[in-house]
Amino acid sequence: MTGQSLTMQILHREGLARIGRFKTDHGYVDTPNIMPVINPNLRTIPIDTMKKFGTQAIITNSYIIRRNQDLKDEALKNGLHSLIGFDGTIMTDSGTFQSYVYGGVEYENRDTVEFQIDIKSDISTILDIFSTPSDSHEKARLAVDETHKRFEEIKDIAKSHNISGPIQGSIYRDLRRRSAKLMSDTDASYLPIGGVVPLLEQYKYSNLVDIILESKLASDFSKPVHLFGGGHPMFMGMAVLLGVDMFDSASYVKYARDDRLLYTEGTRYLADVTELPYWSPLNERFTIKEIKSLEEKERYSILAEHNLFAIFQELSEIRERIRENTLWQYIESKSRSHPSLYSAFKRILTHSKRIEPYFELYRKSPLFHFGTETNRSPYGIRLKKLEPEKGTYSTLSSREWKPARLSQDFVRNVYEKSEENFCINWYGLKIPVEMEEIYPVEQVISGYEKETKGTLFRRDNGYEKVRNFNLEKLRRVADFQFGKGNGKSIFPDDCKITVSKATGRIRTISRNDSILATMRAHDGFIGLTFEGGLKLHEVSKGMNNRVMVTRESATYNSQGKSVFFKFVEQNDMGIIPLNDVLVVDPDDSLIAVGRAMVSGREMRMYKDGVAVTINHHIQETTS
Ligand code: GUN
Numbered sequence: 001m002t003g004q005s006l007t008m009q010i011l012h013r014e015g016l017a018r019i020g021r022f023k024t025d026h027g028y029v030d031t032p033n034i035m036p037v038i039n040p041n042l043r044t045i046p047i048d049t050m051k052k053f054g055t056q057a058i059i060t061n062s063y064i065i066r067r068n069q070d071l072k073d074e075a076l077k078n079g080l081h082s083l084i085g086f087d088g089t090i091m092t093d094s095g096t097f098q099s100y101v102y103g104g105v106e107y108e109n110r111d112t113v114e115f116q117i118d119i120k121s122d123i124s125t126i127l128d129i130f131s132t133p134s135d136s137h138e139k140a141r142l143a144v145d146e147t148h149k150r151f152e153e154i155k156d157i158a159k160s161h162n163i164s165g166p167i168q169g170s171i172y173r174d175l176r177r178r179s180a181k182l183m184s185d186t187d188a189s190y191l192p193i194g195g196v197v198p199l200l201e202q203y204k205y206s207n208l209v210d211i212i213l214e215s216k217l218a219s220d221f222s223k224p225v226h227l228f229g230g231g232h233p234m235f236m237g238m239a240v241l242l243g244v245d246m247f248d249s250a251s252y253v254k255y256a257r258d259d260r261l262l263y264t265e266g267t268r269y270l271a272d273v274t275e276l277p278y279w280s281p282l283n284e285r286f287t288i289k290e291i292k293s294l295e296e297k298e299r300y301s302i303l304a305e306h307n308l309f310a311i312f313q314e315l316s317e318i319r320e321r322i323r324e325n326t327l328w329q330y331i332e333s334k335s336r337s338h339p340s341l342y343s344a345f346k347r348i349l350t351h352s353k354r355i356e357p358y359f360e361l362y363r364k365s366p367l368f369h370f371g372t373e374t375n376r377s378p379y380g381i382r383l384k385k386l387e388p389e390k391g392t393y394s395t396l397s398s399r400e401w402k403p404a405r406l407s408q409d410f411v412r413n414v415y416e417k418s419e420e421n422f423c424i425n426w427y428g429l430k431i432p433v434e435m436e437e438i439y440p441v442e443q444v445i446s447g448y449e450k451e452t453k454g455t456l457f458r459r460d461n462g463y464e465k466v467r468n469f470n471l472e473k474l475r476r477v478a479d480f481q482f483g484k485g486n487g488k489s490i491f492p493d494d495c496k497i498t499v500s501k502a503t504g505r506i507r508t509i510s511r512n513d514s515i516l517a518t519m520r521a522h523d524g525f526i527g528l529t530f531e532g533g534l535k536l537h538e539v540s541k542g543m544n545n546r547v548m549v550t551r552e553s554a555t556y557n558s559q560g561k562s563v564f565f566k567f568v569e570q571n572d573m574g575i576i577p578l579n580d581v582l583v584v585d586p587d588d589s590l591i592a593v594g595r596a597m598v599s600g601r602e603m604r605m606y607k608d609g610v611a612v613t614i615n616h617h618i619q620e621t622t623s
Pocket of ligand 1: 093094095097125126128129130131166193194196197228
């Protein structure tokens with residue numbers, strides 16, 4: 001065993017959802033992913049079939065192995081991987097769940113962990129205390145603290161082995177936060193959310209939303225988060241949206257033994273099924289009639305195969321959704337497939353304000369606007385913050401503004417001849433007209449055809465031009481990206497704005513022959529040059545807009561090389577993922593301007609990977 005850590009490397013993200021990978025002694029595990037539960041006494045599906053479906057890791061129970069003399073001897077002699085016949089990552093559970101079901105187990109915490117190490121588990125689990133959803137606050141608190149104590153008991157082992165530290169706390173949000181914080185601060189390299197099986201079985205997804213979110217937000221983001229028992233494809237996408245990376249599940253076998261087929265939106269009894277879904281791996285080998293006539297053992301094994309495939313298919317869709325940044329939309333539409341999912345989705349909306357800081361400045365895909373619920377989503381909440389106070393603005397009619405189409409007549413003959421605040425009516429939200437191009441104001445798809453109400457302004461040529469729309473737009477967008485009031489300092493009155501001949505839109509902004517910034521066509525945001533960065537650096541105080549790196553890192557970053565997480569010393573906690581940031585050395589000298597890959601809150605949690613990609617750097621301008 002090497003000195004261990006399962007530190008997450010992030011490859012793609014959407015808010016709290018992430019595609020990443022971690023490594024054990026038996027290879028990489030790409031996340032989000034599932035560990036099928038393997039009972040060493042009962043083999044339902046051949047390992048090769050599991051691998052073919054995409055299994056990179058499995059979970060088995062060390063308690064079951066230890067209690068069976070033959071399994072125990074074999075595991076101690078040749079190791080767990082030989083016993084199971086699997087060369088990928090194997091996680092072991094401790095017997096906690098059995099303790100919960102049967103009211104106790106005969107082993108102690110420390111020797112339970114030692115046994116898992118002896119049989120060469122890649123990720124071992126302490127004997128945590130399962131807190132049930134019906135526990136009192138007092139009882140659940142004791143479970144949280146005892147679980148933490150049990151981790152402390154084996155902390156010497158955790159220095160050199162991967163130990164998972166379950167987060168408990170029943171349905172109590174404060175206890176989940178406490179548990180997540182306590183476990184994150186230990187050497188636990190893996191954080192499963194425990195005690196949730198009863199809630200999953202009862203479809204109590206709203207409770208799960210609260211539990212997962214509290215656990216996730218208080219946890220160390222560099223550690224993989226696992227949902228114990230959460231492998232039903234119906235809920236996996238929502239769990240991933242809330243930051244879960246890994247699942248385990250015996251459901252593929254359990255449902256098979258109950259003669260049920262798993263679908264991404266629920267289950268069906270075999271007896272009720274007339275057609276196999278087109279994607280089922282069973283199609284090549286059986287007709288539904290043949291499956292129904294198989295004898296029990298074979299039938300269970302065949303159904304388990306179908307069920308496991310359904311889980312992997314859903315995971316593949318979830319990962320694809322994260323890559324294209326449409327997971328939120330996917331969950332929103334999927335939530336209509338079951339009332340419990342819909343109420344859970346509405347519960348997520350009540351947390352939008354807390355998760356908004358983790359959402360990227362812009363996304364690859366346009367926002368699908370479904371209705372008032374979209375206004376309560378993280379991007380809706382972000383835009384709502386832009387709403388001016390009532391009574392301080394006038395609203396345009398939809399004849400003057402539709403997404404991506406602001407009337408130039410309005411700009412030249414009304415806006416520029418007035419000092420008034422004007423807003424556009426964005427599906428009920430009042431957004432300052434200067435923000436017309438930013439994501440998702442312009443990058444939106446909706447099915448509404450109704451004209452939005454507002455005032456249609458008549459041209460009035462009697463007045464003088466008193467302001468420049470493009471300059472006001474730049475300053476507003478800069479205020480949003482870099483802090484209120486900074487727009488005016490970065491873009492003084494004498495800056496020069498060039499616009500695209502084809503579209504009339506702002507392209508570059510310069511002053512004294514040097515370019516300060518560009519405005520991106522695809523998301524309507526500002527990209528700073530090094531000169532622009534110098535201006536922002538001059539006016540923004542403290543840690544604002546900054547990522548401060550070690551002196552050693554600064555040398556590399558000044559040549560245009562990316563900032564790695566491990567070299568970040570301090571940073572602005574309010575950084576929005578994918579926004580431009582100032583990279584400074586420990587003396588606060590500007591080294592480079594780049595794009596933050598994660599939010600300010602996450603930046604000092606990760607250990608592996610790129611924190612900031614550099615767009616412009618100091619040596620470029622001096623050479
Ligand atoms: N399996 C399902 N739930 C749990 C849990 O809370 N703890 C452990 N160790 N295993 C589980």
